[in-house]
Amino acid sequence: xxxxxxxxxxxxxxxxxxxxxxxxxxxxxxxxxxxxxxxxxxxxxxxxxxxxxxxxxxxxxxxxxxxxxxxxxxxxxxxxxxxxxxxxxxxxxxxxxxxxxxxxxxxxxxxxxxxxxxxxxxxxxxxxxxxxxxxxxxxxxxxxxxxxxxxxxxxxxxxxxxxxxxxxxxxxxxxxxxxxxxxxxxxxxxxxxxxxxxxxxxxxxxxxxxxxxxxxxxxxxxxxxxxxxxxxxxxxxxxxxxxxxxxxxxxxxxxxxxxxxxxxxxxxxxxxxxxxxxxxxxxxxxxxxxxxxxxxxxxxxxxxxxxxxxxxxxxxxxxxxxxxxxxxxxxxxxxxxxxx
Amino acid sequence: xxxxxxxxxxxxxxxxxxxxxxxxxxxxxxxxxxxxxxxxxxxxxxxxxxxxxxxxxxxxxxxxxxxxxxxxxxxxxxxxxxxxxxxxxxxxxxxxxxxxxxxxxxxxxxxxxxxxxxxxxxxxxxxxxxxxxxxxxxxxxxxxxxxxxxxxxxxxxxxxxxxxxxxxxxxxxxxxxxxxxxxxxxxxxxxxxxxxxxxxxxxxxxxxxxxxxxxxxxxxxxxxxxxxxxxxxxxxxxxxxxxxxxxxxxxxxxxxxxxxxxxxxxxxxxxxxxxxxxxxxxxxxxxxxxxxxxxxxxxxxxxxxxxxxxxxxxxxxxxxxxxxxxxxxxxxxxxxxxxx
Numbered sequence: 001x002x003x004x005x006x007x008x009x010x011x012x013x014x015x016x017x018x019x020x021x022x023x024x025x026x027x028x029x030x031x032x033x034x035x036x037x038x039x040x041x042x043x044x045x046x047x048x049x050x051x052x053x054x055x056x057x058x059x060x061x062x063x064x065x066x067x068x069x070x071x072x073x074x075x076x077x078x079x080x081x082x083x084x085x086x087x088x089x090x091x092x093x094x095x096x097x098x099x100x101x102x103x104x105x106x107x108x109x110x111x112x113x114x115x116x117x118x119x120x121x122x123x124x125x126x127x128x129x130x131x132x133x134x135x136x137x138x139x140x141x142x143x144x145x146x147x148x149x150x151x152x153x154x155x156x157x158x159x160x161x162x163x164x165x166x167x168x169x170x171x172x173x174x175x176x177x178x179x180x181x182x183x184x185x186x187x188x189x190x191x192x193x194x195x196x197x198x199x200x201x202x203x204x205x206x207x208x209x210x211x212x213x214x215x216x217x218x219x220x221x222x223x224x225x226x227x228x229x230x231x232x233x234x235x236x237x238x239x240x241x242x243x244x245x246x247x248x249x250x251x252x253x254x255x256x257x258x259x260x261x262x263x264x265x266x267x268x269x270x271x272x273x274x275x276x277x278x279x280x281x282x283x284x285x286x287x288x289x290x291x292x293x294x295x296x297x298x299x300x301x302x303x304x305x306x307x308x309x310x311x312x313x314x315x316x317x318x319x320x321x322x323x324x325x326x327x328x329x330x331x332x333x334x335x336x337x338x339x340x
Numbered sequence: 341x342x343x344x345x346x347x348x349x350x351x352x353x354x355x356x357x358x359x360x361x362x363x364x365x366x367x368x369x370x371x372x373x374x375x376x377x378x379x380x381x382x383x384x385x386x387x388x389x390x391x392x393x394x395x396x397x398x399x400x401x402x403x404x405x406x407x408x409x410x411x412x413x414x415x416x417x418x419x420x421x422x423x424x425x426x427x428x429x430x431x432x433x434x435x436x437x438x439x440x441x442x443x444x445x446x447x448x449x450x451x452x453x454x455x456x457x458x459x460x461x462x463x464x465x466x467x468x469x470x471x472x473x474x475x476x477x478x479x480x481x482x483x484x485x486x487x488x489x490x491x492x493x494x495x496x497x498x499x500x501x502x503x504x505x506x507x508x509x510x511x512x513x514x515x516x517x518x519x520x521x522x523x524x525x526x527x528x529x530x531x532x533x534x535x536x537x538x539x540x541x542x543x544x545x546x547x548x549x550x551x552x553x554x555x556x557x558x559x560x561x562x563x564x565x566x567x568x569x570x571x572x573x574x575x576x577x578x579x580x581x582x583x584x585x586x587x588x589x590x591x592x593x594x595x596x597x598x599x600x601x602x603x604x605x606x607x608x609x610x611x612x613x614x615x616x617x618x619x620x621x622x623x624x625x626x627x628x629x630x631x632x633x634x635x636x637x638x639x640x641x642x643x644x645x646x647x648x649x650x651x652x653x654x655x656x657x658x659x660x661x662x663x664x665x666x667x668x669x670x671x672x673x674x675x676x677x678x679x680x
Contacts, residue, residue, distance in 0.1 A: 054610075054614075060614070061610075061614045062613070062614045226609075229607060229609055229610070230607070233609065248609050248610075248612045248613045249613070250613070251607070251609055251610045251613065254607060254610055258607060258610075259610055262606035262607045262608065263606070263607050264604040264605065264606060264607070265604065265605070265606075265607045266602035266603070266604060266605075267569060267570070267591070267594060267598065267602045267603050267604070267605045268602065269566075269569060269573065269588050269591060269619065269621075270394075270401075270569070270588075270591045270594055270598075270599055271621075272588045272619055272620070272621030273402070273588045273589070273590070273591065273621040273622070273623065274394075274400070274401045274402045274621070274623075275621060276620075276621050276622055276623055276626060277620075277621050278618060278619065278620050278621075279609065279612055279618065279619035279620075280612070280616075280617075280618050280619075281609075281611075281612030281613040281614070281615060281616050281617050281618075282613070282616055283613060283614075283616055286616060
C-alpha cells in the first residue's frame with residue numbers, strides 16, 4: 001500500500017532572505033510496507049528554528065558542509081504513529097523525530113523518542129522540553145553561570161530560547177533585563193515572564209543610545225545571553241562588569257546574509273581584556289546527552305505551570321518556508337511551530 | 341641635602357599617537373632625608389609597555405578612570421639603592437618598584453622588591469621574570485591551556501609577551517605559528533625562538549589573504565594568543581577549531597585612538613557558536629599573587645639560557661615618551677626598555 005507523502009525539498013541556497021523559492025513542494029507516493037523495527041509516522045507539528053538558516057550559509061558553520069541541496073529540509077518534528085512493526089510503538093502514539101519537513105516518514109524505532117501527553121503538551125518536545133529548552137538551560141547554567149544578585153541581559157528575549165533564559169535566570173536570583181523588538185513584546189517580558197526590566201531595541205536608532213538605556217537600568221552587565229548579535233551586542237559589551245560571561249547562543253541579526261559576507265561593526269574585544277571577561281559559544285547539540293539533567297529540573301516546573309512557554313503556531317504544511325523566514329522578520333513570540 | 345630629580349609629568353591626553361607633547365620633563369630638587377623604613381633609589385631601567393597607552397584612553401578601560409593628568413607617568417622601574425633607612429636594603433642593592441618615570445624617588449621599603457643579579461640580569465624584572473613574563477605564562481596556561489600537538493597562533497609574536505608565549509607554547513608540545521611585522525622578525529621567530537612557522541602580516545593587504553596563508557600552514561587554530569587585534573584577529577578567528585581558546589591579552593593595533601572611537605571590523609562572533617570556542621580576556625595584575633608559581637618554572641629556564649628574552653634598550657631618560665610611542669610604530673624586538 002502507498003500513501004501520498006508531501007515534503008519540502010531544499011533546492012537552492014538563499015543569499016539573503018529565505019523563502020519558498022529555495023524549496024520545492026513535492027507530493028509523491030510512499031510505500032508503507034514496514035520492515036522489522038520500522039514505524040510509519042504522520043507529522044503533526046514541525047519546528048522552524050534559526051539554526052536552519054545558519055546551515056544554509058555557503059561557508060562552513062556548525063557543520064563543515066552546508067545543508068545539502070536536493071534533500072528534505074532537516075528539522076525536529078512531533079508526529080503520531082500510523083503503523084508500527086516495532087515493540088513499544090503503537091498506532092496513535094506521539095513521538096519526536098528529526099525527520100524534517102515531510103508529512104509522513106518510515107523511520108527506524110531507534111530514531112524515535114516517545115512522548116507522554118499526560119506529562120506535558122506534546123509540542124513542548126520542540127520547545128521548553130526540547131532543543132530550545134536545552135539550549136536555554138545549559139547555555140545559562142554551564143556558560144552564563146549566573147549568581148543571585150547579578151545582572152543577566154538576554155537579547156532576543158521574546159524568542160523560543162530567550163524567553164526561557166529570562167525565566168531560568170530569574171529562578172537563579174538574578175536581576176534580568178530582556179531586550180526585544182517592540183513595546184508589546186517588552187510588556188509581555190515584564191508582566192508575563194517576570195523580567196525586572198525590558199527594553200525595546202527598535203526604539204533606539206544606534207548602539208550608543210541603546211547602551212545608555214541599558215546602563216541606566218542595570219548599571220552594568222554580569223551575564224549577557226546573546227541570541228541576536230549586531231547592534232544589540234554592540235550596545236551591551238561596553239557595559240560588562242568584571243569577569244562577565246557572554247554566551248553566544250545565536251546571532252540572528254546576521255543570518256540573512258551576514259554569515260557569508262560579514263557586516264561591519266565596532267571592534268569591541270578590548271573590553272574583554274579590561275574586564276577579564278569571557279565569551280563562550282554554545283550549541284544545543286553539545287548537551288543532547290544531558291537532556292535528563294535538564295528535564296529533571298524543568299519538567300516539574302512545566303507540569304506545575306510555573307514556566308511560560310508561549311507557542312506561535314502557523315497552520316499549514318505549505319507555510320513552512322515562509323514560517324522559517326518569519327523568524328528573522330516576524331512578530332511571533334516564544335516558540336514558532338507549523339501545524340501540519 | 342637635596343639632589344635633582346627629573347621626572348616626566350603626564351600633562352595631556354593623547355587622542356592618537358602619544359609623544360613628548362603629552363608630557364612635561366621636569367627637573368626639581370628632591371629632599372633626600374629619609375624617614376624610618378624609607379629608601380632612596382636611583383632609576384637605572386624604565387619599562388615602557390602598551391598598557392600605558394590604554395590607560396590614557398578617555399573611556400574606562402582596566403581602571404574606571406584614565407591615568408590621572410599632572411602625575412608622574414606610572415611604570416615599572418629597576419633601580420639601585422642610593423641610601424637606606426630600611427633593614428634589608430643597602431647602598432648599591434638592585435630593586436624593582438612601580439615608581440614611574442622619575443630619576444630618583446624616596447620610597448617605603450614595602451614598595452620595593454629586591455633583585456639578585458646573580459640569579460638573572462636585573463632587567464629581567466621588567467621582562468621575562470616580571471610583568472610580561474607573568475602575562476605570557478598565565479595567559480597561556482590559564483586561558484590558552486595548550487595541549488601537545490595543538491596549533492597555537494601568537495600575534496605580536498616578536499614582542500615582549502608574544503616572544504615568550506611562543507617559546508612557552510613550544511615547551512607544551514604545541515605547534516606554533518608566530519605572526520609579526522616584517523621578514524626580519526619572522527626569520528628571528530623561526531631561527532631563534534623555535535617557531536614552527538612565522539608569517540609577516542605586512543606582506544598581506546587584507547585579512548582574507550592573511551587568513552589563507554595561516555590556513556595553509558596550520559590547517560586550523562586551537563589556541564590564539566592575541567596581542568594585536570584588528571586585521572590579524574579578523575584573519576585568525578574564521579580558522580578556529582572546535583573548542584578553540586582565544587586569549588585577549590592585548591589589542592595593540594587599536595590603542596592609538598581605536599579605544600576611544602572603535603574602528604570597524606567584520607562581525608565574527610558567529611564563529612564562536614559554530615566551534616563552541618571561548619574568548620577570554622586577561623590582565624597581568626590578576627596573577628601578581630602567583631609570581632612564585634611562574635618563577636619556580638621559568639627562572640631555571642632563564643638561568644640555564646633556555647629562553648630567549650631579547651631586550652631593546654633605548655638610551656636616555658629624555659627618550660621615554662618617544663620610546664612609548666615606538667611600541668605602536670616601531671621595529672623593536674622583545675622587551676623595550678629605557679636606560680636612565
